[in-house]
Amino acid sequence: MRAFPVIAALLLLASGASAQDLPAGPFTAAQVDAGRTAYIDHCMMCHGARLQGLGEAQPLVGKDFVDLWGHDTAAELYTSVRIEMPQNDPGSLSDDVYLNLVAFLLHANGAKTGTAPLDAKSAIKIETIVTGTASADVAAGLKSAK
Numbered sequence: 288m289r290a291f292p293v294i295a296a297l298l299l300l301a302s303g304a305s306a307q308d309l310p311a312g313p314f315t316a317a318q319v320d321a322g323r324t325a326y327i328d329h330c331m332m333c334h335g336a337r338l339q340g341l342g343e344a345q346p347l348v349g350k351d352f353v354d355l356w357g358h359d360t361a362a363e364l365y366t367s368v369r370i371e372m373p374q375n376d377p378g379s380l381s382d383d384v385y386l387n388l389v390a391f392l393l394h395a396n397g398a399k400t401g402t403a404p405l406d407a408k409s410a411i412k413i414e415t416i417v418t419g420t421a422s423a424d425v426a427a428g429l430k431s432a433k
């Protein structure tokens with residue numbers, strides 16, 4: 288399993304040049320990793336292992352995500368998710384976990400990992416950092432560790 292992030296990074300590089308042209312995203316690798324785990328535990332049962340959406344729960348990746356969130360800031364996504372999700376228990380997670388989840392969603396949509404942690408005031412517009420192409424880990428399907 289240790290090799291997986293390397294493979295994922297190689298696949299991402301192979302998937303197109305556009306990701307390289309983007310500025311670094313306003314979040315860290317640690318936030319993405321923690322957010323991935325939180326997604327698997329709290330979101331995947333409704334939104335799917337590839338973030339593809341299931342039933343009423345819409346896709347959180349690709350064109351659907353960019354159409355819905357592209358014009359908003361990372362802070363706005365954070366606020367919405369914190370107030371509305373998980374749908375069966377909204378607001379039940381800590382602020383840090385919600386930030387990690389947003390970092391993971393940005394990563395999942397092709398945003399580049401950066402060095403500064405995401406915070407609740409991030410005014411960066413989502414369409415300026417995502418490609419809309421699913422990251423390799425998400426495209427391959429997430430797996431619960433349990």
Ligand code: HEC
Binds near residue numbers: 326330332333374375
């Ligand atoms: C019990 C099922 C369920 C779970 C668990 C769940 N969602 Fe959702 N989610 C939905 C449904 C249904 C919608 C669409 C209707 C709505 O917006 O309430 C949705 C919509 C969304 C949206 C779209 C925008 C919005 O806020 O309206 C986002 C983003 C989102 N979910 C993220 C998450 C994240 C992140 C988690 C994990 C913390 C999560 N969801 C957990 C069912 C779920």
